[in-house]
Each structure stands twice: as structure tokens, then as C-alpha cells.
Amino acid sequence: MSLSPKRIPADLLPIMDALTRIGRDVAGIIARGALGDSLSVEVGENSDGDGQKALDVMADELFEAALRETAVKYYASEEQEVVLDLGEGKYALAIDPLDGSSNIDVNVSIGTIFSIFEAKDGAEESFLRPAHEQVAGGYIVFGPQTGMAVTFGDGVLIYAMDPASGEFLLVEEDKQIVPSSKEFAINASNRRHWVKGARSYIEECEAGETGSKGKNMNMRWVGSLVAEAHRILTRGGVFLYPADERKGYENGRLRMTYECAPIAFLIEQAGGEAHDGVTRILDKTAPELHARTPLVFGSVEEVRSVKAHYEA
Numbered sequence: 001m002s003l004s005p006k007r008i009p010a011d012l013l014p015i016m017d018a019l020t021r022i023g024r025d026v027a028g029i030i031a032r033g034a035l036g037d038s039l040s041v042e043v044g045e046n047s048d049g050d051g052q053k054a055l056d057v058m059a060d061e062l063f064e065a066a067l068r069e070t071a072v073k074y075y076a077s078e079e080q081e082v083v084l085d086l087g088e089g090k091y092a093l094a095i096d097p098l099d100g101s102s103n104i105d106v107n108v109s110i111g112t113i114f115s116i117f118e119a120k121d122g123a124e125e126s127f128l129r130p131a132h133e134q135v136a137g138g139y140i141v142f143g144p145q146t147g148m149a150v151t152f153g154d155g156v157l158i159y160a161m162d163p164a165s166g167e168f169l170l171v172e173e174d175k176q177i178v179p180s181s182k183e184f185a186i187n188a189s190n191r192r193h194w195v196k197g198a199r200s201y202i203e204e205c206e207a208g209e210t211g212s213k214g215k216n217m218n219m220r221w222v223g224s225l226v227a228e229a230h231r232i233l234t235r236g237g238v239f240l241y242p243a244d245e246r247k248g249y250e251n252g253r254l255r256m257t258y259e260c261a262p263i264a265f266l267i268e269q270a271g272g273e274a275h276d277g278v279t280r281i282l283d284k285t286a287p288e289l290h291a292r293t294p295l296v297f298g299s300v301e302e303v304r305s306v307k308a309h310y311e312a
């Protein structure tokens, strides 16, 4: 077993074991960096024409192979155009095998994001359903420490990987996000493209104590969703990837099925909130496998403030 089994539903334990075993292997590949094969060389394109890095494809192949030995029947990946039928099993798993690819060769935290549903009869219908039907959601973060945050709908469990053994050890149960924060995360270079609500919220943050917020704020942007989510789970904050006017960004950049839905599940289970500016992420249904959605998540006071700006 590659992880502490405590509080993991028995049916899901073999899947979580497979995910953390591969997580350990991917952490080892990343840690070797330039001592190994090039991880950031472009080797192809995914379904949307986004460049695929060597590590994107390597991680996808490793996770797919390991999950074939579990009760995962349907496998949906950012790196695969269609849902794969892995054979027998009662679950459907969506995954971004390696999120944050642009950070691979600059030694910045990257991650794997996963979402699990009970499989329905059909492949796509197992994923194109209200996000609140997930039975598990989480991420593995590859950074100065490798760790995992996961929820099965009964609180958020935090694991740390022991570098010596590669085992994921449970270090925190029922993680809670602080309700207020002085930190926001957004890619400020896109300001001129943002929808109005996002722009007015950020302007309020930038006004700090001279404006209606009455407190100075700080900004972070890692360019790696898992790194932002881990920071926000750990010390609070709010993350925004809004819709913007650029071609292809009318629904933001992030994908509903294997990025936003699992992150939203985790964040809500930790006492935070997650919406697309208007609608709760967990109330949304992806219209197609690789659909994008705007995403705002984090400390409840700030997430609600963003929503108020969208509604103003």
C-alpha cells in the first residue's frame, strides 16, 4: 500500500493506491530533472491543439496503465481526445495527468488533478453530469514537498509523501480554509480582456486600505492551478481565472471535468466556495469532455465579494 488507508472508502482504496504509486514515480521523474530525459520538449498536441510536453504524455501513460488494474472503467484525460474504456469496473475517472506544464523546466510546483464518479452505462454520460455527483476529487502536488489533498465528500485529507519510502502519509484530516484573506491570485497581464465583474473586484483589491476593502491585499500567480489551490487550502486566498475577450477564452482557460470540478469539490469540503462568476461550479454540468469554465474559488468572504462584483 502506498498510502495510509485511514478514512478512504474501501472501494476506492485500490484506485487511490494506484494514483499515489504513480504519483511517487512521477515525483521521481520530475526530481531528476535535467539528469533524465527532457520532460518539457513538445511531443505533440492535445484535442484543443495545446502543445503536449513529454511529461504530459509520460504521466498520462503511467496513470492509464496503473488504473487499468483497478475498478476504473472509464478514463477521461486532458491528453486523450475521447474517453477510454478500460474494461470492467464501477468508476469513471477524469484526470489532468500533469497540470502546469509551462512550469516543468523552471523547477516550479506542478501537479496531477483527478475526479472520480460512479460510472453510468455510457462513457461520456459518466462525466457530462452535475459536478456534485463526484465521489472523490483531489490533486497530487509535485513541489519542494510532494503531497496530496483529496476528499470523498466527508472532509479534506492532506497527505505528505515520505521521500525515503515514497509512501503518502496522512498528516491532516478535515482541512479548513480560513474564511477571509488578504491574497488574490490572477494573471494580471490579461486585465484589458477581463469581464467587468473581475476587473472591478481586482481594482477594489488594488485600492487596498484606500478603497472600500479597507485592507491592503497581496497578489500571487504561479501559473500552476495545483500550486495555487494548495496555497489557498493552506493559508486562504482567492483564485480567479475569469472569462475574457480573447479568442478561445470566452469561458476562461481551465477545464471543467478534470480541473475545476475536483478543485471545487475540495474547496467546498474545506469550507470555501467555488463558482464561475455566477453559478456554483458543483451545480454545473460539462457540455463536452474538454469544456472550459471560468473559475473563482477560495476563502468564502473573498469568493462572495467577487460574486457581488459580477452581479453589480
Ligand code: AFP
Residues within 6 Å of the ligand: 098, 099, 100, 101, 102, 103, 187, 223, 224, 225, 226, 253, 254
Ligand atoms: P499549462 O498546463 O499549459 O501550463 O497551463 C496551466 C493552467 O492550466 C493552470 O494550471 C494555470 O492556473 C493556468 O493554466 C495558467 O494560465 P496562464 O498561463 O494563462 O496564466
